[in-house]
Amino acid sequence: MHGNTEPSERFTGSADAPERRGLNRRRFLGTGALAAAAVVTAASAPSAAAAPVSAPAPAPTRPRAASRPLFLGTYTSAAGGGTGVGLATYDTGTGAISGAGTVTGVANPSYLAVHPDGTTLYTVNEQQDGGVTAIALPGAGGGSPTVLGTRATGGAGPTHLSVHPGGGWLLSANYTSGSLAVHPIGASGALGERTDLVTHSAPPPGPGQQGPHAHQILTTPDGGHVVAVDLGNDTVYTYRLDTSAGTLAQVSYARLRPGAGPRHLAFHPSGAFAYLANELDNTVVVCAYDPATGELTPGEPQSTGAGQAGGSFPAQLVVTGDGAFAYLANRGHNSLTRYAVEASGARLRLLDTVPVGGDFPRQLALSPAGNLLFAANQRSNSVTVFHVDPDSGELRPAGAPFRSPVAVCALPL
Numbered sequence: 001m002h003g004n005t006e007p008s009e010r011f012t013g014s015a016d017a018p019e020r021r022g023l024n025r026r027r028f029l030g031t032g033a034l035a036a037a038a039v040v041t042a043a044s045a046p047s048a049a050a051a052p053v054s055a056p057a058p059a060p061t062r063p064r065a066a067s068r069p070l071f072l073g074t075y076t077s078a079a080g081g082g083t084g085v086g087l088a089t090y091d092t093g094t095g096a097i098s099g100a101g102t103v104t105g106v107a108n109p110s111y112l113a114v115h116p117d118g119t120t121l122y123t124v125n126e127q128q129d130g131g132v133t134a135i136a137l138p139g140a141g142g143g144s145p146t147v148l149g150t151r152a153t154g155g156a157g158p159t160h161l162s163v164h165p166g167g168g169w170l171l172s173a174n175y176t177s178g179s180l181a182v183h184p185i186g187a188s189g190a191l192g193e194r195t196d197l198v199t200h201s202a203p204p205p206g207p208g209q210q211g212p213h214a215h216q217i218l219t220t221p222d223g224g225h226v227v228a229v230d231l232g233n234d235t236v237y238t239y240r241l242d243t244s245a246g247t248l249a250q251v252s253y254a255r256l257r258p259g260a261g262p263r264h265l266a267f268h269p270s271g272a273f274a275y276l277a278n279e280l281d282n283t284v285v286v287c288a289y290d291p292a293t294g295e296l297t298p299g300e301p302q303s304t305g306a307g308q309a310g311g312s313f314p315a316q317l318v319v320t321g322d323g324a325f326a327y328l329a330n331r332g333h334n335s336l337t338r339y340a341v342e343a344s345g346a347r348l349r350l351l352d353t354v355p356v357g358g359d360f361p362r363q364l365a366l367s368p369a370g371n372l373l374f375a376a377n378q379r380s381n382s383v384t385v386f387h388v389d390p391d392s393g394e395l396r397p398a399g400a401p402f403r404s405p406v407a408v409c410a411l412p413l
Helices: 027-039
Strands: 067-073 084-091 097-104 113-114 122-124 131-136 146-152 158-163 169-172 179-184 196-199 216-218 226-230 235-241 248-253 264-267 274-278 283-289 295-298 314-319 325-330 335-342 347-355 359-366 372-377 382-388 395-397 409-412
Touching: 067 113, 067 372, 084 158, 097 314, 097 335, 113 158, 113 409, 122 158, 146 196, 146 226, 169 226, 179 216, 179 248, 179 274, 196 248, 216 264, 235 264, 264 314, 274 314, 314 359, 325 359, 347 395, 359 409, 372 409
Parallel strands: 158 216
Antiparallel strands: 067 084, 067 409, 084 097, 113 122, 122 131, 131 146, 158 169, 169 179, 169 216, 179 196, 216 226, 226 235, 235 248, 264 274, 274 283, 283 295, 314 325, 325 335, 335 347, 359 372, 372 382, 382 395
8 A cells, every 4th residue: 555656856965885884882872862852842751769668678669761762654745644754752661652843855754764773764765766765863962863865776666674784784675666675874874876676577476466566675583684575476585685795696485375465574583483464365474484595484374363355454563572472463454463472483373453543554663672562553643552561462552542644654762
């Protein structure tokens, strides 16, 4: 489901050298200062005080709540859409979201990713003349986010991007043209000219499919391969990334049943299994992953608990950090499915579905601490937040939805 789009301006300055950046741990830890730097109207999060005790030993204290950055993606070309990347903060204890302004001048920033060192935000420009944009984030000293520039992806309708764990390369997937792009990341976080463009052509699409539609690209947990999910070809491709040249070489592919429409996958923390959401036939599939070869082996399709095929359009899966639970966004059903992860990651067991509290949840994200789940609801212009029970995985709404125009991505740091 993609809206009409407009052209974006192109980066005209010189790119930084594509060598790998060193990780700035101090600046990464300082990204929490974005709330104070970017929003002077946001209220400070309350802290929990220690309960008084009569014993001579010091009383234990609860973890202090904190305000952390939250970035929001939207369609700027859609009716009632946003004006750029939304800036917000969230309370790590209550999950309450506070608005913090907007980074303007970025066209259709529908999916977001952050550099491993926390210094730079990246967004797709989902439009016919596709691009990817780099935005420098303020450090501990404060300041405002700064747009570093945009580079062309060489394809149309980019819908997903991710940063290679080494920090030196940005990977993006062009949905409309069914292609993948690679860009070098310079020392400042700015992007260099594209180093590779790969278009999916084989195997051919199955019956009812009109052509390749790359919908996701990410690096495997072991760092050895890059996988790309193609909704139009009913295929997940595996590549090796040459980290010197920035080029992709295909090593294998896994074919789903015709008409499945694979959209997004998420790996189990062990790296041995991945869970794939199929948009068109309303199923999920557990895939075994072989780090030695990069091969993915799909299992049997499973229920989403969200009605019959063709009406729910599953969007995205996320897995808890301990690998115990997985959650799926069901757009047509407007619900979240909860799965128990069993057999060391080899099996998903459907537990229940709960209302998402919005319309058409396009994307999910867990907070870094894993205690909060964010859902971006495209048609209700809202982000809903849930508390995650660490033992049962149950979801509990964390207050009223946060209003955000055409919310299609939420990225909590």
